[in-house]
Amino acid sequence: MTWDDVVVPWQLPEVVDPISYERVVMNAGTTWDYVPWHYNPRYAKEHGHPTIFVNTMHLAGFIDRIATDYGGPHSRVVRRKVSLLGSIYAGDSMVARGRVVGKRIDTAGDGPQFLVDLEIAIFNQRDELCCPAEVTVQLAG
């Protein structure tokens, strides 16, 4: 993706990622986040959840994947703001819907930064909004 190719507004393709128990446990292992409701279904149920669920880092990683799939391998996430409204449980699917909402050149730093603003929201398979995000990616130029 180059700066001139960026069209505003632009709808990104929907991405669906089924989340198995293996992925949730892998989530705890990769992030070293061993709060028990990320690996112990009994503990999760005792705390009002149907089963174990992924942590913020997994949701953010999925959002970043959508963002840099769009921006290309020379792009970089420079800001991400997420709100955690609902959880993605083992057995759920993460459904990402995103759109390009702006492009701007930031000249405040050492050199011009070519920035694209995205809105990416994660829903579950029941179309419940779990994690809306505002993301800014920097393009190579």
Add this chain to the structure above:
Amino acid sequence: MTEDLSYEFAFGTYEDALRMVGTRTEPRFAGTAVSGARIQHFASMVRDPNPSYWDADFAKSAWGGLVAPPALLIGLLMPPPWVPDGKPPTASIAVRVPLPGTAIINAANDAEYLKPVLEGDMLSVVEKVVSVSPEKTTRLGAGHFIETQETYHRGDDGAVVAICTNTLFRFTPAGDR
């Protein structure tokens, strides 16, 4: 609660918590440098094919080395759940704010990534308590929202690589009251 967390909560009143607002920690250092193994394990978990995480030659030419996924940053400073001296790992300052709640869940996170973090970087973090809300009741239970700011540095030049503001809900589950 039937299972202990591997780190310890601090317990106290809302007034105790307010006294911690403005507290800033000493730098907390990651035990090891950022590794390609952790980068790729996380990218595998997320199923992110970005060559910045997988292709050492591409990553070196584009960024100077394999890139740590920005979303993994908090995990790169997470203490291991067991250490040889038997002491509980140093927890994030957010769970050391004294409050009555027995459980935590993340509510929001706003992260600015100023520079890429690369394989081999030694990272440290300084945390600050920004605010603690009065008691709020949610569907999970009653508790307090704790806002903290984490500033991440890399070791070789001390550059700030990221600044994150996190909001954590510390609560007593509705059924436990």
